[in-house]
Amino acid sequence: MDLTHVTRYIAGRDTREPVCAYLYDLDDLRLRTTRLRAALPEQCALYYAVKANSDAPVLRALLGVADGFEVASFGEIERVRGVDAEVPIAFGGPGKTDAELEGALRLGVGLIHVESTLQLSRLDAVARRQGRCADVLLRANPAYGLPGATLQMGGGATQFGIDEALLPDVLAQSRTMPNVRVVGLHVHAGSNSLDADTHLALIDRHIALAKRLRDLHGLTLEWLNVGGGIGIDYQNPERHFDWDRFCHGLAALLRETAPSTRIVFECGRFISAGCGCYVAEVIDLKRNHDKWFAVLRGGTHHFRLPVSWQHNHPFQVLPNDHWDYPFPRPVVERQPVTLCGELCTPKDVLAREVPVDRLRVGDRIAFTMAGAYGWHISHHDFLSHPHPERVFIGGQP
Template identity: 45%
Template sequence: MMEQLQEWIASWQRESQEPVCAYVYDLDGIQRHVRSMLDKLPAHSSLFYAIKANPDKRIILALLPLVSGFEVASIGELLKVRDVSHTVPILFGGPGKKDAELDQAILNNVTYLHVESLLELRKLIELAKYRKRTVQVLLRINLRTADLPQTKIRMGGGPSPFGLDETLVEEAISILRENSNTHVKLCGFHFHSLSNNTNAELHAEMVSYYVRKVEEWESQYDIEVSVINAGGGFGVTYDGSPGFDWPLFTRLLKQSEEWNRLGDTEVFFEPGRFIVADHGYYVTEVIDMKLSHEQWFAVIRGGTHHNRLPASWGHDHPFRVVQTEREWQYSWAKPMVVDSNVTIVGELCTPKDRMHTDAQVPRLQVGDVLVFVKSGAYCWTISHHDFLGHPHPTFYYLTEEGIPCASISK
């Protein structure tokens, strides 16, 4: 992959005086990764892609023939998927769904809607009745347990805006059983208690706990559950430490007593970051280097307005240096460091525009290109693209032929 990127970078610099600044998404790599995940997926389960991680249209198209469907968290995301396929299954989650969003979800044939509150449930019952359309729902539950893996992002097991408190399960089921409800059908439960967990053993235990809770509610409330959505949350690391072990996770599920009691109940997984993170590259050229208070800074064409993840998460984003031979048109030597620590910063006028602090580099000079790996998830999507009005990066896509193809509207 790096050889392909080096050739492409050299081509860019031969053909343009503009500094390199682009995202490259490896569509073939994403497909290979998902096929590998599916090969190990246990029976009674389905894999969905949570497009919030990266809603790029080309990525959705690449995943369309492989995944069971897509998870969306807004009407904007829903319409992106429907622009690609009118029939692919969609899971619609997220707190604060507005009336118009619930209505559009019904009209766009969402397969399962994740109910996040009692108010949302009552509104949905009225809208479905008005539209005379059956809506299948999964109640998203915030569990009352502290026995969840500890990650940087917790979305359950304590006070949270996400989902229904576990103590409200009975009331939600009672609402669904009211005579006024003629079109909303309870199909199961949704759990998404955390994000970016790297411990496969604890994640498998958590899924088993979900199954036990659903079994308990089936018995207690005399309901029949056909779907348990166990969410995503499979972790990716940016510091070189091991990420989530998918083979171990799926093997542990297959061995668990709870999994082998599922019968006809299906378990959904809806990862986002874990599917795409390792297959995106933010590629940007060094445009200046300077020494300040005995510290070297390399200024890149781009920064956190293109890739906000390191600033958002407070980490140093991993990168590789591609040494280039861009033509130098000036009479003085290029600024360069050898065997030194360099802080990588962007072009914004804020000290928070940092991609990596005190990176050890063998050699770095103006005109070299930095390839920020693991930039496939959240990096572009969550960024403040128009701050200061700098141009956006260009988007390219590696196909199975290994050649970047032209960017398209996302």
């Protein structure tokens, strides 16, 4: 996000209350998604993982530029259908109730990712009651993981997917179920991959697994969902996943190994992180046991991502020269400062001991790369502090 949007927002406020807001640049979001989609080989589809940021303006902005949406609950299905009645939806998640499965079929979800034999049996029963046949991707928990991933979903004992060794039996069972049709495989091995070549090698393994199941066990391979997992380096925002290099290598790989299979990516953070900024004003500044602390109007109840991922979130100081009080204004110069929130817990930290040139009470902190897994994973009402203002800029097709 261009921080000029933030400075314009601050200048246009008609209150002296400390600044606390999320801003989302939806034009930037559309442009980024369009570029990501254009670089992919023709047989690929780019779905947006709604869990990253499920706000209706974000979903509307992505209509027509993303190929569809990946959801993980019936509530997310309803959010997507609230902005469009027909856009393709893929439904994942390890826990799906009968009511969710019924709702998914009723609302036209095209692909359901099945994560266990029981889930497959329950879906068959639900579809039978509705007189439908559900298209299914079996989610595999492969024998391999994603090297360097921050979160590992595959390659070991987790709650996700079906053990690779059990997939032949599940395929055989699926043929006894007339109301489900297995049309491919879903493999999401891990999150926050930062190296294009490593991720390309992972896709190669996904394709090899799918083809082995096709050749040896009769898997219909119309679709291969390779998950998301492409990351953002919050510690070094200038380091980017090389998407163009990845897509170039992917085109060559698919020509050789899977020319007729529809490949689906379900990216969330990689699409929407850069469109958002969380802005919080410094309301106190103090020194404790030889360390400096800035207390912000805001914190992890609004923006839980940094403490969840245990990183110092990137930020910029936006100076504010206004000072109303007759007493001296606290200031720190050329010192490391810990940026804390207003909660009564020492875990309410957004960046720890980061050097600043100058920081004063009343200055604003703009946390960039906050468009994904920020507001949407946070415990908004802990201690009942006011919510931040949320501003959506642009976004029209």
